Amino acid sequence: MIDITETNFKDDDNEFAVLRAVIKKQIGFNCEEYKKAHLKRRLAVRVRANQSKSYKEYADLVLKNVDEMQKLKDCLTIHVTELFRNPEMYDAFSRIVIPELVKNKTISKNIKIWSAGSSDGEEAYSIAIMLREFLENKSGRYGISILGTDIDENILRKAETGTYKSEQLKKISKERLEKYFVKTDENSYQVINELRRQVTFKNHDLISGQKLSGFDIIFCRNVTIYFEQTLQERLYLDFYNALNDGGYFVMGKTETLNGPASKLFIPVNPGERIYMKKR
Structure with missing residues (x-):
């Protein structure tokens, strides 16, 4: 989860909902029913990397930056696997x-x-x-x-x-x-x-x-x-x-x-x- 104290991050539920909608529309990644804590942990990686201060600020960045959009998609679809795992x-x-x-x-x-x-x-x-x-x-x-x-x-x-x-x-x-x-x-x-x-x-x-x-x-x-x-x-x-x-x-x-x-x-x-x- 994003450390609000450390980053002065504005953790607003309405802005978070808007960012999820942007992700669904622009990336095609349906995250509406993902566990909120898990999704926020994934988002925190890119939010920190860009030093964004709110979900809205990061959503605006994603909408105008194709490279960041791809990096976000890669982050959300992390693949941990190997042949004959377990x-x-x-x-x-x-x-x-x-x-x-x-x-x-x-x-x-x-x-x-x-x-x-x-x-x-x-x-x-x-x-x-x-x-x-x-x-x-x-x-x-x-x-x-x-x-x-x-x-x-x-x-x-x-x-x-x-x-x-x-x-x-x-x-x-x-x-x-x-x-x-x-x-x-x-x-x-x-x-x-x-x-x-x-x-x-x-x-x-x-x-x-x-x-x-x-x-x-x-x-x-x-x-x-x-x-x-x-x-x-x-x-x-x-x-x-x-x-x-x-x-x-x-x-x-x-x-x-x-x-x-x-x-x-x-x-x-x-x-x-x-x-x-x-x-």
Whole structure:
């Protein structure tokens, strides 16, 4: 939160509401239902950088300075992720969920997965690797489609390349690195084409974007934690409706399945926040 005493900052609720409206209109970032404390912490970074004395002063700057508008967007859409982040979740999912999912694919061999809030694609590609390792030489029998969505177009363009720095691959074993990545320079690796073809990326706003559907699995981890509870509950219902019967929903470990949707899912592994849609 901005330290008013230290910065002589005018923390006015009306001006804050105006700035949120500017952000929504000019940047396309719908922050109306973000937790106020979280949003103010993010805004404080740019407010301090520009030594603005009020939300109005900063809003005026954003409206006339394209460079600052982009810096604000980058600040609001900070992406903290890595391949196989929380590896214990992937282990549990691979042991418990994938065998059941594949066993039930008796008629249609298509597997459709949504990585919501996919950032630069690390989760989506981790899922692709996890499926390939389980299916091995049978993977060609299945139509695997993984959709990664985010509101940041720049980060989506990066995701499409499937290229990562060595530090982003620190949880990747040497065997996986050699099997599923190609070294492109001294400090960068790219996901092999065969896996990249299974993954597509799309600009999509969870809050105000179109409703998606037809998925066997939805991953939305460490995203809803920033939203007010009313929005969380609405999104969980959206995910429920987007899943096929018996589909699986995976949340972040710090998130809680609340509201009406909590009665519509069966816990598969509560510790790893893995749930199944009731049939």
